[in-house]
Amino acid sequence: xxAIAASAHHSSTAxxxxxxxxxxxxxxxxxxxNPHSYxxxxxxxxxGKTVNxxxxxxxxxxxxxxxxxxxxxxPGQKGTITGSPGRNExxxxxxxxxxxxxGHAIGRTEDxxxxxxxxxxxxxxxxxxxxxxxxxxxPNLQGxxxxxxxxxxxxxxxxxxGKKGPPPGADGKKGPGRGGPPRPEETEAxxxxxxxxxxxxxxxxxxxxxxNILFGWVHDRHVNEIIQTDKEITMKYGYxxxxxxxxxxxxxxxxxxxxxxxxxxxxKWEGDTLVVDTIGFLPGTLIPINGVMxxxxxxxxxxxxxxxxxxxxxxxxxxxxxxxxxxxxxGKDYMQLSDEPYVLYNCVELSGKNNIRxx
Numbered sequence: 545x546x547a548i549a550a551s552a553h554h555s556s557t558a559x560x561x562x563x564x565x566x567x568x569x570x571x572x573x574x575x576x577x578n579p580h581s582y583x584x585x586x587x588x589x590x591x592g593k594t595v596n597x598x599x600x601x602x603x604x605x606x607x608x609x610x611x612x613x614x615x616x617x618x619p620g621q622k623g624t625i626t627g628s629p630g631r632n633e634x635x636x637x638x639x640x641x642x643x644x645x646x647g648h649a650i651g652r653t654e655d656x657x658x659x660x661x662x663x664x665x666x667x668x669x670x671x672x673x674x675x676x677x678x679x680x681x682x683p684n685l686q687g688x689x690x691x692x693x694x695x696x697x698x699x700x701x702x703x704x705x706g707k708k709g710p711p712p713g714a715d716g717k718k719g720p721g722r723g724g725p726p727r728p729e730e731t732e733a734x735x736x737x738x739x740x741x742x743x744x745x746x747x748x749x750x751x752x753x754x755x756n757i758l759f760g761w762v763h764d765r766h767v768n769e770i771i772q773t774d775k776e777i778t779m780k781y782g783y784x785x786x787x788x789x790x791x792x793x794x795x796x797x798x799x800x801x802x803x804x805x806x807x808x809x810x811x812k813w814e815g816d817t818l819v820v821d822t823i824g825f826l827p828g829t830l831i832p833i834n835g836v837m838x839x840x841x842x843x844x845x846x847x848x849x850x851x852x853x854x855x856x857x858x859x860x861x862x863x864x865x866x867x868x869x870x871x872x873x874x875g876k877d878y879m880q881l882s883d884e885p886y887v888l889y890n891c892v893e894l895s896g897k898n899n900i901r902x903x
Contacts, residue, residue: 558744558898559600559628559638567637571621572596576614577892578603579749579784583617583625583639597635598894599625601652605766605782605889610653617642631744633898671881676852678772683816683850686772688886689857690782691762694877727834734868737827737837745901747832752891754786755832757806757822757844758861762877769886777811777818785889790820797823803840818848830863830873839867855881 569585581601589595601607607616617623624643630636643649671687678684730738754760761768766782777790790811801808801824808824822844830838846861857879862872 558631558895560631561628561638563629565625565627565629565637567597567625569597569623569625571617571619571623573619574614574617575892575894576604576607576612577894578605578889579752579891580894581607581612582894583642585625587635589635595635597637598896599627599637599639600895601639603764606653606764609765612650616650630898632900633896636896636898670883671855674852674855674881680774682772682813683818684772684852685770685777685818685848685850685857687770688882688884689768689770689879690882690884691765692856692878692880694762694875727831727836728873729870730836731868731870733839734837734865734870737839737868738835741829741835741837742901743833743835744899746829746835747899748829749784749832749891750893750895750899752784752893753828754781754784754805755829756825756838757788757809757846758830758863758875759832760784760786761859762879766889767882767884767886768879780886782886783889784891790818797821807842807844816849820844820846820848822846830865830868837868838863838865841865841867 567585567587569583569587571583571585573584575582575584581604582598583601584596584598586594586596622645625637625639626641626643627637627639630638639652641649641651674687675684678686748755760781760783761779763783768782769780771778771780775791775793777792779788779790781787786806788806788809790809792811792813794810795812797808797810803824803826805826805828807822809820809822811818811820813819823842825838825840825842827840828838830836830842842863842865844861844863846859849858850856851858858876859879860874860876862874863869864872
C-alpha cells in the first residue's frame with residue numbers, strides 16, 4: 545500500500561515526517577473522537593519488552609466521511625501500523641495505514657467502503673420546500689450548512705491571492721485548486737508575536753479552542769447551524785462547539801466589552817446581504833497552521849449572501865489588525881445546505897506529551 549502523505553494539521557509537525565515506522569501491534573483501544581482519533585496498542589520493543597503506544601488519525605467527522613466507524617479497528621485486532629514517529633514521545637506516531645493480518649490495508653484518508661456519510665448527498669430532496677425568505681421578509685439563512693470551498697489572501701495589493709476553486713455543485717465535486725491562503729504581511733509586532741508561536745505546542749485545537757470566528761466556520765467541513773430571529777442570529781459552529789450571537793437589534797458595540805474568542809458581533813441588512821461587524825477579541829491565532837497571530841485590536845467585517853436556488857451561502861470577510869498586520873486580510877468561503885444535521889463536536893484531545901514543550 546502506498547503511504548498517504550501527512551497533511552498539514554494541528555499536530556502533524558509534532559512528528560518526524562522524514563522517518564518511516566512499521567510497528568506490529570495488538571489494538572487495545574480505538575478512540576473515535578474529535579479533533580483526532582487514536583489507535584491505542586501494545587507491541588514488542590527492540591528488547592522484546594511489551595510496551596504501549598498510540599497513533600493519531602484524522603477527526604471522527606473526517607473519518608466517517610470515508611467509511612470509518614467505531615468498529616473499523618477493535619481491541620484484540622493484530623496488524624501493522626505504518627507512519628511517522630513522534631518527536632517528543634516514544635511509541636507514538638502519525639498513522640498512515642493499518643495493515644490487517646489478512647493483508648488488506650486501510651489508509652487514514654482512503655475512502656475504502658464508499659459508504660461514509662455525505663452531507664451534500666440529497667440536499668435537493670431534503671430542502672426542497674425550503675422558503676427563500678423568513679416571515680419578516682429577510683433572506684432565509686437558517687439551517688445546517690457545510691463548507692464546500694473558499695479562498696483567502698493577504699493584504700490587498702500584495703503578491704498572490706491563494707485562491708481556491710469555485711464552489712462545487714450539489715454532487716460535492718471539488719473545484720480546481722485547493723491551496724491555502726498565503727501568509728499575510730505582518731508588522732514588526734506581529735512578527736514578534738508569531739515568533740513565539742510553535743504550532744505543535746500552541747495550536748488552539750490542543751486545548752479544544754476554536755481559534756477564531758474565521759477559521760472554524762469551514763474547517764474540516766463540519767456541519768454548522770444557523771438559527772435566525774428578528775433580533776439575533778445564532779451561528780453554531782460544527783468545529784469545537786463554538787457558538788456566536790449576532791445582534792440585529794444593536795447599532796453600536798457596547799462601550800465595555802469583555803474580550804472573548806468570538807468578540808461582540810452586531811449585524812445589519814444591506815438589501816439582502818447580512819453585514820456583521822465584530823470587535824472585542826482576545827489576542828490569539830489568526831491562521832493556526834501558519835502561526836499568524838492577531839491582537840486585541842482585530843476588527844472583522846463579514847458579508848453573508850444566500851442563493852436560494854443553489855442553496856448556497858457565501859461569506860466574504862475583511863480582517864484588520866493595525867497592531868499585527870500591515871494591511872487587511874481578506875477571504876471568501878462557500879457553504880451549502882447539508883443533508884446531515886448539526887451535531888456536537890465533543891472535543892476530546894488525546895495528543896499527550898508529544899504536544900507539550902519539554903522543560
